[in-house]
Amino acid sequence: MKAIQYGVIALMVIVLAACGNSNGASPASSPMPAAESPASSSQDTNSQAEEKKDHGEVEKLMQQFGTKKPEKIVTLSVSITEILHEIGVVPAGVPKSSSKLPEAFEHVPRIGSSHQPDLEQIAKLQPDIIVGPMSIKDSIEKKLKPASIPTAYLPADSLEQLKLSTTVLGRVFGHENKAEAYLEKIHREEQAILASVKGKPAPKIMILFGSAESLMLMNDNTFAGSIARNLGATNVLSEFMKKAEDYVPINMESVIAANPDVIVLVAHGDPDAIAKKFEDDVKKNGAWEKMNAFKNGKMKALDPQLYGIASIVKAPAAYKDMAHILFDK
16 A cells, blocks of 8 residues: 555656646635635525526436437446446446446447447447437547437536436436435435534645546546535645646646645556556655645545546445545544
């Protein structure tokens, strides 16, 4: 475990050193004090506005499916496949993936990877619709066009987006009750964990995504980012660097100015391999020794089994893990 931590630190040091002279957001000014909790009436107003917004988004996303319930669906996403399983829908085809799919779908035909679907295999299955994640729509739409099969794309990056897509799929397939029951179950588990950290000082977190060759900062609208935000952590990318994009190249000046209390890495690969590759290098560079995250021993590689993909199924476990990282000494 020590080796993993050293490796993650080294990875950050080396890539950030290379990015140090790049142009980016200027260092943010000193952080503002946390805002006070809004009054009850304000919370009610915000809740109603959010509910209205969610309803509008559900209706808009449902329009992609037309007026007739699909009988056969092919999915290009592990995240969406998990949702289908939870609401009792068996797809005609699912993607190949290193991530584990529901055991109940073990014998469901594979239709290639999310980014390289097998059009011939999909055509054999004769689906009514192909459903993929919104994040790959632009890159995958051209590849799917020759199949002449209707497509729909659902948001599946953050936990909130996964919840929204669960509602959409529940309504599309007439499984509203199952979708609502599952979302209520997730909500209860979520609230129990949030209650356990209520009142604890919220740390500043920096979330990295990438491999040894390339690292990006992750915003709140990602799975790990949304989990950390809901637990009360402040993401330095949005709050101090004032960046709205989900993934942003690293600028070392801004990172040092933000001085995060916690730094976590979502590895696009094997964290152990990254650690092994950079373990020696970290000993040669003391650039991070004055950072709060380094001083507090809060530079961690996140468990790829929990954070490798956005997963509503794994959200409760991810909450517990992230709460431990953020708040335990």
